[in-house]
Amino acid sequence: MLKIGVIGYSGELTEEKIKNLSEITFEIGKMIAKNGWILYSGGRNGIMEIVSKGAKESNGVTVGILPWEIDGNQYIDYHIKTGLDFSMRSFVLVKSVDVIISIGGEIGTAIELLGAYANGKPIILMNNTGGWTDRIKKCLIENTYLDNRKTAKVYSVNTIEELEKLLKKMEVEK
Template identity: 25%
Template sequence: MKRIAVYCGSATPEDPIYVETAQLVGRTLAQRGIGVVYGGGRTGLMGAVADAALDAGGEVIGVIPDALVGTEVAHRGCSELHQVSGMHERKKMFTDLSDGFVTIPGGVGTMDELWEAISWAQLGYHRKPVGLLNAAGFYNDLIAFNQHMIDVGFIRPAHASIMVVDAGIEGLIDKMEAYVPHTPIFAMKADDL
């Protein structure tokens, strides 16, 4: 994998484990020669991922909608910073520029990005691994809910392995690199989205 899109929050929670996790992700990706594609902000976990990757000599590509440039305070120190018209174009560019996705702790926007990456995988828009970093057990309930959707039958058996989970970034990247692409429902193209 040459680049991974990192989905995370623009907030800074009180517990330092979340910022430390974001920094570890950015640093680890850079040390492994994997570029970071992310939301383009310099605040919260977004900024922590970007700064750590840049400090470790890594490539960092930010993708930020015009309307959020001022709100999220765009990170002008990125290797590349793309301003796009809206959120849909942002997520499409994340997908086009990356070889996989890693979701670390975040809020509603982070969940939107995660589920859209999984949905697009099911529909055949991409066949890339979608990683979930369960740092400090943050996603325990989400992992259980995903399993519940599988058990009930809302997620097809062929798609049960799209979400790749690990508690550590090194293990998660290793699993993502070993990912065997799933069989999509359709073979959608960008114009179909």
């Protein structure tokens, strides 16, 4: 069973950048749950809330790795209150999962992407979702790695079907 971290934009669900990604994000949550995988996120608002809602509506299990002592969104089953700030909490998230899926995102997402790579966690970028998910592709070596150590593979997908196929392959290889 895969433990999948989903990272991306935080913020109000009405913000244009989040609202535009709500359908695909919700469907990713449903797909994770349908396959019996566990969803991990930062547990707050934005992409984290939408993906968690999708997972919960498909009877999935959701874990929120939260900063400080705050509560997560209403779709989180397990609220892990780290007592840490946003950046440090991100490393707990990265260490807890088998793979990271990135959807848009600002600097917190960039920190999580680099943390995942440094810890040898595969990263899947959802193409055309904006933010650091799209920006980081310009930095890749051989279209796959963030540096010459080749610590972890970075994949890009365009659809939920491609994403699901890749995750199933990773589960078999695990």
